[in-house]
Amino acid sequence: MQINAFSSKNRLSVSGSRRLVAAQAAAPEIDMEVSGLKHLSPEARERAMAKKANNFEKVKRAKCGSNMWTEVHELSALLKEGKSTFEELDLDDVEVRLKWAGLFHRKKRAPETFMMRLKVPNGELTSTQLRSLGDIIKPYGEAGCADITTRANIQLRGIKLDDASDAINKIQDMGLTSFMTGMDNVRNLTGSPIAGLDPHELVDVRETLVDMQNVITNYGKGRADLTNLPRKINICISPTRDDFPHTHINDLGFQAVVNADGEVVYNVEVGGYFSIKRNVTSIPLGISVTKDQLVPFAEALMLVFRDHGPRENRQKTRLMWLVEEVGERAFAALVADRMGVDGFAPAVEVAYDDVWERRDILGVHPQKQEGLSWVGACVPAGRFQTEDFYEMADIADKYSGGEMRITCEENILFPNVSNDSIEAMRAEPLFAKFKIDAGNVMRGLVSCTGSQFCGFALIETKNRAIEIAEQLEAELNVPAPVRIHWTGCPNSCGQAQVADIGLMGGPAKHEGKAVEGVRIFTGGKIGEGAVLAEQIEKGVPVRSDVLVPRLKEIMIEQYGCTEKA
Numbered sequence: 328m329q330i331n332a333f334s335s336k337n338r339l340s341v342s343g344s345r346r347l348v349a350a351q352a353a354a355p356e357i358d359m360e361v362s363g364l365k366h367l368s369p370e371a372r373e374r375a376m377a378k379k380a381n382n383f384e385k386v387k388r389a390k391c392g393s394n395m396w397t398e399v400h401e402l403s404a405l406l407k408e409g410k411s412t413f414e415e416l417d418l419d420d421v422e423v424r425l426k427w428a429g430l431f432h433r434k435k436r437a438p439e440t441f442m443m444r445l446k447v448p449n450g451e452l453t454s455t456q457l458r459s460l461g462d463i464i465k466p467y468g469e470a471g472c473a474d475i476t477t478r479a480n481i482q483l484r485g486i487k488l489d490d491a492s493d494a495i496n497k498i499q500d501m502g503l504t505s506f507m508t509g510m511d512n513v514r515n516l517t518g519s520p521i522a523g524l525d526p527h528e529l530v531d532v533r534e535t536l537v538d539m540q541n542v543i544t545n546y547g548k549g550r551a552d553l554t555n556l557p558r559k560i561n562i563c564i565s566p567t568r569d570d571f572p573h574t575h576i577n578d579l580g581f582q583a584v585v586n587a588d589g590e591v592v593y594n595v596e597v598g599g600y601f602s603i604k605r606n607v608t609s610i611p612l613g614i615s616v617t618k619d620q621l622v623p624f625a626e627a628l629m630l631v632f633r634d635h636g637p638r639e640n641r642q643k644t645r646l647m648w649l650v651e652e653v654g655e656r657a658f659a660a661l662v663a664d665r666m667g668v669d670g671f672a673p674a675v676e677v678a679y680d681d682v683w684e685r686r687d688i689l690g691v692h693p694q695k696q697e698g699l700s701w702v703g704a705c706v707p708a709g710r711f712q713t714e715d716f717y718e719m720a721d722i723a724d725k726y727s728g729g730e731m732r733i734t735c736e737e738n739i740l741f742p743n744v745s746n747d748s749i750e751a752m753r754a755e756p757l758f759a760k761f762k763i764d765a766g767n768v769m770r771g772l773v774s775c776t777g778s779q780f781c782g783f784a785l786i787e788t789k790n791r792a793i794e795i796a797e798q799l800e801a802e803l804n805v806p807a808p809v810r811i812h813w814t815g816c817p818n819s820c821g822q823a824q825v826a827d828i829g830l831m832g833g834p835a836k837h838e839g840k841a842v843e844g845v846r847i848f849t850g851g852k853i854g855e856g857a858v859l860a861e862q863i864e865k866g867v868p869v870r871s872d873v874l875v876p877r878l879k880e881i882m883i884e885q886y887g888c889t890e891k892a
């Protein structure tokens with residue numbers, strides 16, 4: 328099979344401070360048979376799978392998780408009407424397949440309650456949605472809370488399976504979805520929290536991200552042919568040099584650039600991911616796509632991943648393993664073939680003559696629209712209580728046209744605030760809790776869920792992260808934001824490796840006894856020229872009398888902090 332994966336167009340140009348120094352030469356035709364793709368046919372995979380499929384694949388083969396899109400309503404009804412007890416339900420449905428409907432049983436930490444993960448493309452929410460989300464968790468009292476996630480998304484907590492059917496209907500009625508959010512599905516699509524407001528963005532990605540979600544989730548109702556992937560897939564579109572969605576750690580990242588003709592196109596990177604066994608940044612595919620190709624490309628790539636991706640050893644099933652197996656060019660050829668196109672334009676190579684520091688978007692910032700600003704506020708460790716939803720909705724209605732956004736750093740942002748209203752807005756009680764001018768440790772704080780709710784966690788994270796951030800701010804002068812990311816285990820949902828200082832849960836000993844501990848990572852860089860943080864220590868007890876002094880040392884040595892008098 329011959330596929331010309333790349334167009335032969337070379338592009339060279341200079342545009343503003345953006346200097347296009349080179350463009351990739353046309354690639355030769357790719358012979359898929361000689362590049363070893365024969366054994367990757369869906370039929371061959373199927374044969375291999377029958378023998379060596381991992382346990383999750385066996386559960387999916389017994390019954391696909393997509394069945395839960397209807398069955399979840401039946402399970403809810405069975406419980407509600409007393410026709411079944413929770414214990415009588417099928418274990419694989421409860422622990423695995425319900426994740427296809429966005430329901431994660433918190434068996435170890437809060438038995439018989441579920442975390443419900445949504446999809447919020449680009450993290451945009453309306454005041455109506457905020458109020459409805461508050462309404463869903465309100466009945467659960469203290470057990471009902473919510474989190475902003477590191478994919479600019481919302482997770483609701485405390486949900487009972489009896490009520491899940493109603494919750495799902497409410498969520499779909501408000502134009503959101505919880506389907507295809509867990510297990511081997513696409514995760515929340517990320518872009519830029521300041522899309523449409525930002526004077527420096529190359530393109531407003533909001534509409535494309537919504538289109539992409541609609542296509543790959545069938546408008547949130549679930550798309551059966553895209554739901555049985557070998558593993559999860561993270562997708563983002565990055566429209567600025569800040570790279571807010573961390574292209575380098577997504578399985579599929581589109582980076583907006585300007586080509587020689589002055590058009591915005593998207594360089595394609597693939598394969599970035601974190602896991603217990605491997606942490607790897609994405610690699611360029613050597614191609615670029617147009618705006619119109621973004622959604623078809625993502626869809627085709629997912630189909631290629633579905634059909635050719637490995638499904639044997641679960642630790643070797645993320646997209647990177649397939650890309651490495653077939654090579655970047657052949658992989659691009661497979662996607663082109665699936666899209667029904669001859670090939671793609673080469674990647675645009677961009678070298679800038681200036682250095683671009685990733686912007687801190689908390690606080691008040693002028694928008695490209697005259698007289699308007701966005702106002703970013705810090706949500707400590709991303710945790711919301713029920714009443715926060717109502718207060719945020721009121722603020723959004725009063726000041727930002729009923730709109731609020733959430734970020735991958737687990738914070739909130741109100742767009743389109745009239746400059747005349749900023750002073751009044753600052754005085755609102757919400758911002759005593761979620762500070763607009765948060766300190767330089769709190770504003771950079773990110774934390775995964777940790778042991779309060781997550782069964783994988785080796786340590787408690789969120790509460791501890793807040794306490795230690797407060798202590799550091801009390802004891803140190805911190806001249807610039809220091810980004811501290813907490814992650815409760817090596818899955819690294821809290822992205823320890825992108826932080827200035829990353830703290831990853833792990834075992835430790837104190838005075839001969841086993842205690843909660845962390846591995847410490849430092850030196851992560853985000854934005855242009857991103858670099859992963861490296862582990863400098865392990866087995867450090869998280870007790871504040873041990874960890875805080877160690878963090879202070881690092882902050883003084885590496886981040887210009889000084890002791891307060």
Ligand code: SRM
Nearest residue numbers: 476477478480514600601602774775776780781818819820
């Ligand atoms: Fe994650 C599994 C929470 C972002 C890598 N992650 C889990 C589970 C579902 C495990 C479980 O069932 O308890 C956690 C749910 C805990 C809970 O109750 O909240 C969980 N992951 C999260 C969130 C909520 C952390 C947060 O506090 O923000 C994030 C939800 C994002 C979303 O909206 O979908 C979250 N997880 C991430 C990220 C960061 C990212 O996407 O940039 C990563 C690393 C990047 C990546 O995926 O490559 C991440 N989570 C994992 C992994 C390791 C994946 C792997 O290939 O091995 C697991 C374990 C797994 O999938 O087997 C995992």
Ligand code: SF4
Nearest residue numbers: 775781784815816820
């Ligand atoms: Fe749970 Fe570990 Fe992810 Fe934290 S990093 S949410 S502890 S799986």
